[in-house]
Amino acid sequence: MKILILGLDGYIGWSLALHQLSLGNEVCGIDNFSRRKSVEEIGSWSAIPILPIEKRMNILQKEYGDKITFHAGDLVDSNFTNDVIGKFKPDAIIHLAEQPSAPYSMIDQSHTLYTQYNNVMGTLNVIYAMKNYVPKSHLIKLGTMGEYGTPDLEIAEGFMEVEFRGKKATIPYPRFAGSWYHWSKVHDSNNVAFACKLWGLSSTDIMQGIVYGTRTAEITDPNKHTRFDFDEIFGTVINRYCAQAVIGHPLTVYGKGGQTRGFLALEDSIQCMSILIENPPEKGEYRVINQFDQQYQVSELAERVKRIADKKGLDATIQQLENPRVEKEEHYYKADHEQLKKLGFRATRHIDDEIGIMLDDLTSHEDRIRTKKDQMTKQVKWRDGSSTIKQRIVNPLILPTD
Amino acid sequence: MKILILGLDGYIGWSLALHQLSLGNEVCGIDNFSRRKSVEEIGSWSAIPILPIEKRMNILQKEYGDKITFHAGDLVDSNFTNDVIGKFKPDAIIHLAEQPSAPYSMIDQSHTLYTQYNNVMGTLNVIYAMKNYVPKSHLIKLGTMGEYGTPDLEIAEGFMEVEFRGKKATIPYPRFAGSWYHWSKVHDSNNVAFACKLWGLSSTDIMQGIVYGTRTAEITDPNKHTRFDFDEIFGTVINRYCAQAVIGHPLTVYGKGGQTRGFLALEDSIQCMSILIENPPEKGEYRVINQFDQQYQVSELAERVKRIADKKGLDATIQQLENPRVEKEEHYYKADHEQLKKLGFRATRHIDDEIGIMLDDLTSHEDRIRTKKDQMTKQVKWRDGSSTIKQRIVNPLILPTD
Known part of the structure; x- marks a missing residue:
């Protein structure tokens, strides 16, 4: 199979490329390096050093040649998007190339505009290129469980049956997103669903939980490590807790810590995406998949990281911070995640083992985390943004010329 | 009151400005003239000639001075948006400045990108400017009944109560939009609702039916006429039928003609918006209003226009065209529209009277319609667009500098 990975240089993109190559598939990647640039822009870096893209490619080409x-x-x-998709003619397109951070989108007006512009325009270009060149390809788009927010209802997988004034219908599960980033993902979900209806494209829209971990089976030597962000803006919660534990920084919990979310180890995220690649939807189908392993409260996760860190002699503490976000800190949460199981997904990683590995991996890079420790409590406030981060530059929108 | 009209130069914007001035309110308007430019771009023009903006302003300033x-x-x-809103400090902002045509958004990739870019980025700039300068102002945003599409359920006003697996909740009424334009409006509705929650802004989101007519009470002489588009791309259905009847062109019905929509006379649209201006929602409230008078099927409207035209000796015919759109041609449709009635709205125009006036007004400009008659059956196809219209230019996104 020919697999196009949009955002190959990122945390998941790189890990997925390694795995897909190991399966014998042909992989083409693109990236604009916005993740490297954005993390640098906010004053942080990857805890685990990663090679420049040229060296990454050299390493893979030695092993996999022109695959x-x-x-x-x-x-x-x-033109770029049309060109890549038109020439490579992928069987599957994995779209990981969106601005992926909620706090980043809340910094100020320029970051809000950048996020929605980048995500919505980029995705429109992808679906137009599919229509133009590979209408039978399978678009796997990374959405987020955060699109659903925290309604006081069980969360279904994409669609729900309702009865209203005596008539029944299946409707898209409502979205209660909580940041400009999350809403950009909803806009994209709506656009992709419409493209499937309009042009008969096929897409799997992954509502993914929060991913954690430093490893996959293919990350066998330091040259193959994927990036690991631990700052408040790009570091997700378990990853940030582990980085904090390693340098003796309190694990920072926002508010009451009762926020419940679905979580998934990096290895299992890659497994899920690979299952979805191998099991495409029907032609014209817009399929929504909730992709996570277990639900946890963020305070419970802090306790869990603390317990495992303590066993390693790290002596971790937990600190409640004023919550910079606008979100419920205690709420009902019960989300379906049945479809991946039906397709054969079984979680291979236990969270405690994974946290142990993360703490060990990160201990090797303790100095890099310590140098940037102020980035872990930057506190981009949902209502007022951040006044210390400078304006985001927006690349020009280039219209198709052919 | 200070009323800011975004899109003052358009069909509804101009009519609303005349009415608001007649009520003694202070009106500030902005426009980028995209409607004039887009109609020219596709090769058409307004059936009823309108003055250049400078002359329009001269006329109003003679009558209303610096109001x-x-x-x-x-x-x-x-910067422009911040500047205008920051200096004028409106009590109400009426947002009519979106690319308003579904077929236009379906022409090709450049028109799709332009539509979503213009509408989503423009609206984000408006809500940021409100937050920055007039957080207590009232944003009245023009959405469309088309956001709801044609579900097999009664259409509520913005929200519905559902029961799902034993729990009840109020959710946003689902959206089944049918063009890139309609989806851009959904994106904007979602963004505006979030801004209300996040920043405590107040907004009324109008899901408006299809507007028809050439007149309002304030359109008393030819210098005050509002534009009237009759081409397939910008001319809405009743308006186009009337223009067709006037020149003896068959009234063109798409497919079976069972498409049912809500409709509203221009005079009554202006009345509704004026009622909403006078009755703002609570602080932080995102209010959705379904704004139309009566539901009609498009084939029934063609019969109605034909009957009235025939009485005037116009001898109209009806022709079914292959439907260029992707839509249901026969469907259930029953939409609530109670909230405006509760606020005092009573329709003042009967559709038959209005069609009679339109036919008379348009007969005076028969030559202008005849000259551009090919534009009435341009047939932008939903699945394949149009290959004859050139690429749309996109104005650069300018980020805030203060």
Whole structure:
């Protein structure tokens, strides 16, 4: 199979590329390096050093020859997107190339505009390129469980049956997103669903939980490590707790800590996506998958990381911070995640084992975390943003010329 | 009251400005003239000639002095939007400045990108400017009944109560939009609702039916006429039928003609918006209003226009065209529209009278319609667009500099 990975240089993109190559698939990647640039922009870096893209490609090409190719470019450039998709003609397109951080989208107006512009325009260019060149390809788009928010209802997988004034219908599960980033993902979900209806494209929209971990089976030597962000803006909660534990920084819980979310180890995220690649939906189908392993409260996760860190002699503490976000800190949460199980997904990683591995991996890079420790409590406030981060530059939208 | 009209130069914007001035309110308007430019781009024009903006302003200033002001500019320019809203400090902002045509958004990739870019970025700039300068102002945003599409359920006003697996909740009424334009409106509705929750802004989101007519009480002489589009791309259905009847062109019905929609006379649309201006929602409230008078099937409307035209000796015919759109041609449709009635709205125009007036008004401009008659059956196809219209230019996104 020919697999196009949009955002190959990122945390999941790189890990997925390694795995897909190991399966014998042909992989083409693109990236505009916005993750490297954004993390640098906010003053942080990856705890685990990663190689520049040229060296990453050299390493993969030595092992896999011309089964791996890469193009630097931006999806908001319609010509670039058309060109890559038109020439590679992928069987599956994995779209991981969105601005992925909620706090980043809340910094200020320029970051809000950048996020929705980048995500919505980029995704429109992807679906137009599919229509133009590979209408039978399978678009696997990374959405987020955060699109659903925390309604006081069980969360279904994408759709729900309702009865209203005596008539029954299946409707899209309502979205209660909680940041400009999360809403950009909802806009994209709506656009992709419409493209499937309009043009008969096929898409799997993954509502993914929060991913944690430093490892996959293919990350066998330091040159193959994937990035690991631990700052408040790009570091997700378990990853940040582990980085904090390693340097003796209190694990920072927002508010009451009763926020419940679905979580998934990096290894299992890659497994899920690979299952979805191998099991495409029908032609014209817009399929929604809730992709996570277990639900946890963020305070419970802090206790869990503390317990495992303490066993390693790290002596972790927990500190409640004023919550910078606008969100419920105690709420009902029960989300379906049945479809991946039906397709054969079984979680292979236990969270405690994974946290142990993360703490060990991160201890090797303790100095890099300590140097940037102020980035872990930057506190981008949902209502007022951040006044210390400078304006985000927006790449120009380039319209198709052919 | 100070009323800011975004899109003052358009069909509804101009009519609303005349009415608001007649009520003694202070009106500031902006426009980037995209409607004039887009209609010219596709090769058509307004059936009823309108004056250039400078002359329009001269006429209003003679009558209303400094109670009317105008600024040419584009909402995607954050500085322009901040500047206008920060200086005028409106009590109400009426947002009519979106690309308003479904077929236009379906022409090709550049028109899709332009539509979502213009509408989503422009609206984000408006809500940021409100937050920055007039957080207590009232944003009246023009959405469309088309956001709901044609579900096999009664259509509520914005929200519905559902029961799901034993729990009840109020959820946003699901959206089944049918074009890239309609989805851009859904994206904006979602963004505005979030801004109300996040920043405590107040907004009324109008899900408006299809507006028809050439007149309002304030359109008393030819210099005050509002534009009237009759081409397939910008002309809405009753308006187009009337223009067709006037020149003896068959009234063109798409497919079976069972498509049912809500409709509203221009005079009554202006009345509704004026009622909403006078009755703002609570602070932080996101209020959704379904704004239309009566439901009709498009084939029934063709019969109605034919009957009235025939009485005037116009000898109209009806022709079914292959439907260029992707839509149901026969479907259930029953939409609530109670809230405006509770606020005092009573329709003042009967559709038959209005069609009679339109036919008379348009007969005076028969030549202008005849000259552009090919534009009435341009047939932008939902699945394949149009290959004859050139690429749409996109104004650059300008980020805030202060």
